[in-house]
Amino acid sequence: MGSEEEVITIQAIDGAGVFKLQDLEGFARTVHLAECGLSYAVVSIMGPQSSGKSTLLNHMFGTRFKEMDALRGRTQTTQGVWLAKAKGVEPTTLVFDLEGTDGRERGEDDTTFEKQSSLFALAVSDIVLINMWCHDIGREQAANKPLLKTVFQVMMRLFTPRRTLLLFVIRDKTRTPLSTLEPILREDIQKIWDSVPKPKGKDLKISDFFQVEVTALPNFELKEEEFHRAVIELRDRFQNSISPGGLAGDRRGAVPGTAFCLSTSGMWNVIKENKDLDLPAHKVMVATVRCEEIANEKFANLQQDEGWLELEATVKLSTMFGFGKRAGVLLSKTMDEYDAEATYFDETVREEKRKNLLVKALELLEGAFQANLKHKRLAVMDKFEAELAAEIHQKGDRPILFAEAVRACTAKALSDFQVLADDSFVEGSGWDVGRIRDKLKSDIDKYAMHVRTEKLGAISSSLQKRLVMAVADPVGAVLEAGGPDTWPSIRQLLAKETADIVKAFEKAVKGFELEASVEAEMKKELIDSGRLAIIKKTKDEAAQAAYRMKDRFNTIFARDKDSMPRVWTGKEDIKAITKDARTSSLKLLSTLAAVRLESPAKSSKTDVIENALLHLMEAEAQAADLSPSSSGNFTNVTRSITNVFGSSDSGDNSPASVLASSSWPGVEADFMMLSPSQCRNLWRIFKTETEYTISQALQAQELARKNNSWLPPKWAVIAMLVLGFNEMMAVVRNPFLAIFLLVFFFLAKALFVQLDIVGSFSHGFLPGMLTISTRLVPASMAAMRKLCEDVPAQIASGPQRIQSFIQSQAAAGKPEKTQKSEIAMQQFAEDSEGAQPNPNTAASDNLRQRNPYMAQE
Known part of the structure; x- marks a missing residue:
């Protein structure tokens, strides 16, 4: 505490009345005021100019306020309001040194700052020291009279629930005992108080505002040692000043250390702006302060009551029966004690404070009431969940009677809750039990809906899996076969399996009593799952369209009608076989190009896909016939195909129009697996990949013809007969x-x-x-x-x-x-x-x- 940096002095308000907030905040950080909480005290000193205020503070609190230099004369030393931290005093004590009053520098007429600083000191201080000369006591024209008048005047503008301690420090005490001086001083103070204008019709006493104490100090210059001893004794009185019975024991107006800077700054701004402040009537003011004190005291007693603490601890852990009766006893006791002590105060204020106390007490009790009902609500919810789970547990193939079980369990749960709610209610509290009951009902409904959603989801998911498994593999096999009745077979399969699943669904959800719209929506999702499974399977097969087409081509091209490997003997019509194989491959491509799950009347529109793709092959054949010189030249054949398409029917469903569009007529986007352009590309790739197979077959056929003919040409036979006649005869x-x-x-x-x-x-x-x-x-x-x-x-x-x-x-x-x-x-x-x-x-x-x-x- 004796380190140099801890004794810090700042100017909080300068002589012009400017509040230095930044300096004050820096001071608060340095002295760690925020860590003090409410454990700090504020002391200020008032007195005439050059009366030794700063000297007294420096010796008593170890501060370093600037002191008057006696050799330079009696001039103004302290300007504005200065602040320092007391040294060696616990708890933390802040000391304000105010500018002296009655100074010649400001003059007689300039008392504005004097009143403002005095009001500021009374507002922020727990203890106000009034520094005065001993020889002024009993004088009519004393130097301290203007100061006391200023203090009493500004006090009329200040409302605070606490009484400020005015500690009169008599300087340069003479031989006259303090016991003799004190009554005279109190008489002078009372005269000054009586001379201060008061609100009309109000008989205000100084004791209503202040707690007055008097002490005396010897002359500093003549009796320095006695002065120091007296100062030390006085400083000891400031130790633990905020404890009950201390000088600053009334802590009702204290603010936390974290808010000290903001609070003092705000007070000064209000004081600067509000020059005239109307005070409430004396009776109302006293009633307000006193009733507030009584109400706070009774509320504090309720908070510390052993019965309440026991009750509060119980409801924090579990449900408590008999809560309403015990809480009602505590509430009645608190209100009766308030009524007994506040009987003689203003009725309006008394009733207002009583209502406030009742509201606060009920709020305190309501927290426990809510906690008690919360435990019961949670217990009821747990019981409801267990009973509902037991009721809806699946037993064999028996349908779940979910709706009936929910109604029965809900009624029982609400009945159990209402019994405890009635037991916990405090008469006259006005607590809304219905709101808590509605919350329980809402929780039950939400949980029931959650369970219903889970059960329905499980049923729907199980049936969807069954439907997908029932259609996926057969559809894959049918699509792989790619016969002419592919999609009729798939539609028939889907209709049969969907009908079976829908019947199973209706049986499973009968006990849920679903709304018609919900049931219809779930059926739609169930049906859509089968359709989506087919679409997915078709999409997978369409992704392998090129492989499927080539496999189909090789199957037909390389095997005869009995599925036996074909031997190229030279007698086969490769052109016809190629056409049959390509036609079958194109039909397979048309099967995979779009999903045909519509009714037969609508699905007939999709026949244009097969017609268009077959026309593509026919157009190429026509183009090859129209351009014989371009045989084997793919570019020329393609150009010829374009010419053939160009001369085709230009109708909307003509093959040329269909193949040139971006989608198939009558086919939704979700059902289109391969677009016309993709089909054309697949056809070109397919043709390119199968050309080699065809050419190999032609070569094999030609080679077979040659190998099967061992005779030389006719001209060779004739030449051998003519030229070899002699040799033949010789043989x-x-x-x-x-x-x-x-x-x-x-x-x-x-x-x-x-x-x-x-x-x-x-x-x-x-x-x-x-x-x-x-x-x-x-x-x-x-x-x-x-x-x-x-x-x-x-x-x-x-x-x-x-x-x-x-x-x-x-x-x-x-x-x-x-x-x-x-x-x-x-x-x-x-x-x-x-x-x-x-x-x-x-x-x-x-x-x-x-x-x-x-x-x-």
């Missing part, structure tokens, strides 16, 4: 050469088949040569061994076979020459069958090995 004339050539032919053909010459060279010349070189010797030896085994057997059985054949031919009436020729041909055929396989079959097998698109999906 005929030489039997050994003929037999050798025949044996060589059969041996070469057998080796050709066994070595698979065509298949070996299909992988390249070098791999073919390597394969043949490794297999030639084993194959040759096997062929020779076979020939050696079969020739003798054939020669031995030859005559019998010839004779048998001749007999059969003779029976048929054929000539002998013809019979022998046929026998030779038959023998040749049988020998060939044992030596090699069918060349057509081998060629077909080779084609299949080299062309993976033949006979495969």
Whole structure:
């Protein structure tokens, strides 16, 4: 406390009357005033100029107010109002040093600031020191009379519930005892009070406003040691001044430390602006102050009453029975005590303060009343929830009678609550029990609605899942098949499953007693869930439209009507097969392009999708016929298609108009899975990806034709006959050469088949040569061994076979020459069958090995 920085002095109000709020706020922060709360006191000092006020404060509180320099004469030292914190005094004590009165610097006529500063000191201070000379006591023309008159005058403008302590400090005490001086001083004070103008008809006493005490101090210059001892004794009286019985024990006007700066600033502004302030009549004023004190005292007693504290603690924890009776006793006791003490005060003020006290007491009790009913309300709600849960618990397939259960549980809950509400009510309180009951009813309704929503949501969710599961997989399978009856089948499936689910829904919610609009809305959501499931499934399938179209094309193109792999023998009509496969793929695309869940009468409008897509293929075929030179050129074909569409019907539903629009006619946006432009793009991609398959089939067919034809061209046959006639005759004339050539032919053909010459060279010349070189010797030896085994057997059985054949031919009436020729041909055929396989079959097998698109999906 003795550190230099703690003894701070500031000028709160300057000599011109300007309040220095920023300096005051800085001072408050420095002394930590905000942390004090209400534990601080305010002391101010008044007195004539140069009467030693600052000197007294400095010695008594350890402050450093500027003191008068006696060597320079008696001049004004303190200007305005100064503030400092007392040193060594607990609790925190703030000291105001006011400018002295009756100074020559301001003159006799300028008393405005004198009155304003005096009123300010009385308003903010707990203790006001009146500094006066001992020799002025008993004098008619004393220096302190103008000061006291000023104090009493401004007090008429100040209303406060507390009485300010006026501590008269008599300076330079003589030998006259204080017990002798005090009555004289009080008589002088009373005369001054009597001389102050008062409101007409009001007999005001000084004791109504002030608590007056008197003390005396020796002369500072002549008896300095005695002066210091007396000052120390006086300072000790300021220790714990705010405690009950202390100098500042009346704390009714105190403000928290956090509001001190704002409060003092506001007071000064009011004092500066309101020069004349009307005071209430004396009787009303006294009644107001006193009745307020009594009411506050009785309310405080109620707050500290053991019965109330016990009651309050009980209702904070649980429900209390008999609350109304006990609370009524406490209220009656408080009001009776107030009436007994306030009987002699003004009736109007007394009744007003009584009403205020009653309101405050009822507000205090109502908090406990509300807490008690809150516990009961919560208990009733818990019981309601448990009973409702038990009533609506699902037992087997029995429908839930929800509405009936809610009505029964609600009636029981409200009845239980009303019993406690009547028990807790205080007679004459006017508490609105109905409002709390309505709150309980509202909570019950909200909870019941919440449970109903949950139950209905669970029922709806379960049925929606059932409906989605019932339609999702079948719809996916039907869409994947993509038959002509796809959407009629889906509509039929949806209608059947939806009808079953709606029946189950109506049975499940029968006990809820739903409003017609709510039930209709839930049915709509249920039905929509099935439709949305179909839309989602269709959208998933439409996302794979390109793959589905290609798969459909490959299925039809690569397999025959019996679903067997197709073998391209050269006899198939690839153009017709291609058209059928593309047509089927386009129909699948039209199936996936839009969802058709409308009734048959409305869904017929969506046939334009299939017509438009099929017309797209037909238009391309027409364009190819119109532009034969552009065969194989996609750009020219596309241009030709545009020309064909340009000449088409320009009606709204014409294929050209449909394909050129952004949506399908008669199809809602939510039901459109693929737009016309997307379908055209898919068609172009599909054609591009299937062109290779078609070209491979054409190549396989052409290769099959070539492999199936072993004869040379006719001109080559004629040339061989003409040019090789001599060689042929030489062979005929030489039997050994003929037999050798025949044996060589059969041996070469057998080796050709066994070595698979065509298949070996299909992988390249070098791999073919390597394969043949490794297999030639084993194959040759096997062929020779076979020939050696079969020739003798054939020669031995030859005559019998010839004779048998001749007999059969003779029976048929054929000539002998013809019979022998046929026998030779038959023998040749049988020998060939044992030596090699069918060349057509081998060629077909080779084609299949080299062309993976033949006979495969």
